Amino acid sequence: MAVTAVAALLAALGGALWLAARRFVGPSVQRLHRGGDSGLMHGKTVLITGANSGLGRATAAELLRLGARVIMGCRDRTRAEEAAGQLRREICQAGGPELGPDSGGAGELVVKELDLASLRSVRSFCQEVLQEEPRLDVLINNAGIFQCPYMKTEDGFEMQFGVNHLGHFLLTNLLLGLLKSSAPSRIVVVTSKLYKYGDINFEDLNSEQNYNKSFCYSRSKLANILFTRELARRLEGTNVTVNVLHPGMVRTNLGRHIHIPLLVKPLFNLVSWAFFKSPLEGAQTSIYLASSPEVEGVSGKYFGDCKEEELLPKAMDESVAGKLWDVSEVMVGILK
Ligand SMILES: NC(=O)c1ccc[n+]([C@@H]2O[C@H](COP(=O)([O-])OP(=O)(O)OC[C@H]3O[C@@H](n4cnc5c(N)ncnc54)[C@H](OP(=O)(O)O)[C@@H]3O)[C@@H](O)[C@H]2O)c1
Ligand SMILES: *[C@@H]1O[C@H](CO)[C@@H](O)[C@H](O)[C@H]1NC(C)=O
Ligand SMILES: *[C@@H]1O[C@H](CO)[C@@H](O)[C@H](O)[C@H]1NC(C)=O
Numbered sequence: 282m283a284v285t286a287v288a289a290l291l292a293a294l295g296g297a298l299w300l301a302a303r304r305f306v307g308p309s310v311q312r313l314h315r316g317g318d319s320g321l322m323h324g325k326t327v328l329i330t331g332a333n334s335g336l337g338r339a340t341a342a343e344l345l346r347l348g349a350r351v352i353m354g355c356r357d358r359t360r361a362e363e364a365a366g367q368l369r370r371e372i373c374q375a376g377g378p379e380l381g382p383d384s385g386g387a388g389e390l391v392v393k394e395l396d397l398a399s400l401r402s403v404r405s406f407c408q409e410v411l412q413e414e415p416r417l418d419v420l421i422n423n424a425g426i427f428q429c430p431y432m433k434t435e436d437g438f439e440m441q442f443g444v445n446h447l448g449h450f451l452l453t454n455l456l457l458g459l460l461k462s463s464a465p466s467r468i469v470v471v472t473s474k475l476y477k478y479g480d481i482n483f484e485d486l487n488s489e490q491n492y493n494k495s496f497c498y499s500r501s502k503l504a505n506i507l508f509t510r511e512l513a514r515r516l517e518g519t520n521v522t523v524n525v526l527h528p529g530m531v532r533t534n535l536g537r538h539i540h541i542p543l544l545v546k547p548l549f550n551l552v553s554w555a556f557f558k559s560p561l562e563g564a565q566t567s568i569y570l571a572s573s574p575e576v577e578g579v580s581g582k583y584f585g586d587c588k589e590e591e592l593l594p595k596a597m598d599e600s601v602a603g604k605l606w607d608v609s610e611v612m613v614g615i616l617k
Contacts, residue, residue: 318347319346319347319348319387320347320348321347321348321572322344322347322348322349322388322571322572323347323348323349323388324348325348325349325350325418325419326349326350326351326352326414326416326417326418326419326463327344327349327350327351327352327418327419327420327421327571328351328352328354328410328417328419328420328421328456329341329344329351329352329353329354329421329423330354330355330395330397330421330422330423330424330449330452331354331355331423331424331425332351332353332354332355332361332364332423333353333355333357333360333361333363333364333365334360334364334533334534335531335533335534335535335560335563336423336471336528336531336533336560336563336564336567337353337421337423337424338364338368338560339559339560339561339563339564340421340423340564340567340568340571341353341368341390342368342371342372342561343561343564343568344388344419344568344571344572345368345372345387345388345389345390346372346375346387346388347388347572348387348388349388349418349419349572350388350389350391351388351389351390351391352391352392352393352410352414353365353390353391353392353393354393354394354395354406354424354452355392355393355394355395356394356395356396356397356398356402356424358392358394361392361394362392365390365392368390369390372387393406393409393410394406395452396435397424397443397444397448397449397452398434398435398440398443398444398448399434399435399436399448400435400436400447400448400451400613400614401435402435403448403451403452403455404451404455406452407452407455407456410456410459411455411456411458411459414459416459416462416463417456417459417460417463417466418463418466418467419466419467419468419469419571419572420452420453420456420460420466420467420468420469421468421469421471421567421571422449422452422453422468422469422470422471422505423469423471423567424444424445424448424449425444425445425471425501425535426440426441426444426445426538427441427498427535427536427537427538427539428441428494428495428497428498428538428539429441429494429538430494430538431488431492431494433487434447434448437487438486438487438612439486439487439488439492439497441494441497441498441500441501442486442487442488442497442500442501442504444501445498445501445502445504445505446501446504446505446508446609447609447612447613449470449505449508450508450609450613451613451615453468453508453512454613454615455615457521460521461519461521464519464520464521465520465521465522465577465578466520466521466522467521467522467523467524467570467571468509468512468521468522468523468524469523469524469525469526469567469570469571470505470506470508470509470523470524470525470526471505471525471526471527471528471567472502472503472505472506472509472525472526472527472583473498473499473502473527473528474527474529474585475495475498475499475502476499476502476503476505476506476527476593476596477499477593478495478496478499479496479498479499479500479501479502479503479504480496480500480503480595481500481503481504481507481601481604481605482500483604483608486608486612494538503595503596504605505525506525506583506592506596507596507598507601507602507605508602508605508606508609509523509524509525509581509583510581510596510597510599510602511599511602511603511605511606513580513581514581514599516580517580522576522577522578522579522580523580523581524570524576524579524580524581524582524583524584525582525583525584526566526567526570526583526584526585527566527583527584527585527590528558528563528564528566528567528585529558529563529585529586530553530556530557530558530563531557531558531559531560531562531563532553532554532557532558532559532560533560533563565586565587566584566585566586566587569584569587570584573587583596
C-alpha cells in the first residue's frame with residue numbers, strides 16, 4: 282500500500298519536473314529574438330485585427346516596440362482601450378525615459394472599432410481608415426473565433442466562416458488600393474494547422490443543413506489559406522505581398538467557447554503551461570512576416586516558426602481558391 286503511494290507520488294513529481302524542464306529548455310523559448318532592431322518599423326503603419334487579446338496583442342506590442350504606428354481593429358472599444366493603455370505602459374517601463382511615444386523610439390497606438398461579424402462595420406471602419414491614414418504598410422488579418430455554438434453574423438453568415446474568412450475578405454479588398462499605393466507593403470494572414478480537417482463545401486457555406494463546430498473552424502482556416510494563395514496570384518507585380526502562417530498552440534482566450542470540466546481544469550492548465558506557447562512566442566511568425574527584410578518579395582507562402590512549410594494539396598487547389606474568391610465576392614457584395 283505505502284509503497285504504491287510513494288511510487289505514485291514520485292511518478293507525479295517526476296512528471297511535473299519533466300514538464301517544467303520541457304517548458305524552460307523547450308525549443309519555443311529559443312525562437313524569441315528580441316532586442317536590437319528598434320526603429321525597424323519606424324514610419325510604417327500596421328493594422329492588426331483582434332489586437333486587444335492573445336496573439337494580436339503580442340504582435341501589436343512588438344511592432345510598436347519596433348517603431349510602427351499600430352492601428353488596433355477591435356470589436357469592443359472598452360477592451361481595446363484597456364489593452365492599448367497597458368501596452369503603452371509596458372513600452373514606457375521597458376524603454377525608460379529615452380523610449381516612449383514622444384521620443385520617436387517606440388511607435389504609436391490607435392484604436393478603431395471593427396466588428397468582423399458585420400459587413401456594415403467593416404465598411405465604415407475602412408472608410409475611416411481610408412480618410413485618416415495616408416498609408417498602410419502592413420495588414421495583419423489576425424482576429425478569429427473558435428468553435429462557438431451555432432451563431433450567425435449580422436448578414437446571416439455562419440459565425441466562424443463569417444468572421445474568420447468573409448469579414449477579412451471584405452476588409453482586405455477595401456484596403457487593397459491603399460496597400461498598393463503604399464507598396465512595397467505586406468498582408469499577413471493567421472490560419473491554423475487545423476485547416477487539415479476542413480473542406481470548402483460550397484453547397485452549405487452557412488451550415489444551415491448541419492453544423493459541426495470543429496469542421497466549421499477548420500473550413501474557415503482552410504479558406505484563409507486559399508484566400509492568401511488566390512490573392513498572391515492577383516497581386517503579382519504590385520509589390521504587395523501576402524503570406525499565411527500557423528502560430529502553433531498558444532495560451533490565449535481563443536478557447537472561450539470550450540467548456541472544460543472543473544475537475545480537469547488544473548490538469549489542462551498544467552498541460553497548456555508546459556506545452557503551449559506564450560502569446561509572445563506564438564506571435565513570432567506574425568512579427569517576422571510583418572517586419573523581417575528576409576521575406577521581402579516573398580508571397581503566397583505558408584509559414585510556421587518563421588520558416589516556410591508545406592501545404593496539403595487541398596490548400597493549394599487553384600480552382601477551389603478561384604471559386605471561393607468569386608463566391609465570397611458575391612456574399613459580401615463587392616461583385617463588379
Ligand atoms: N491560440 C492558438 O492556439 C491558435 C492556434 C492556431 C491559430 N490561432 C489563430 O490565431 C488568431 C488569434 O487568436 P488568439 O489565439 O490570439 O485568440 P484570442 O485571444 O481569442 O484573440 C482573438 C481576437 O479576435 C477578436 N475577434 C473575435 N471575433 C471578432 C469579431 N467579430 N470582430 C473583430 N474581432 C473579433 C477577439 O476580440 P474580443 O477580445 O473582443 O473577443 C480577439 O481580439 C485567430 O485567427 C486564431 O484562429 C490561434
Ligand atoms: C465534425 O468535424 C470534424 C472535423 O472535420 C470530424 O472529425 C468529426 O467527425 C465531425 N463530427 C461529426 C459529429 O460529424
Ligand atoms: C516594385 O518594386 C521595384 C523595386 O523597388 C520597382 O522597380 C518597381 O517599379 C515596383 N513596381 C510597382 C508596380 O510598384
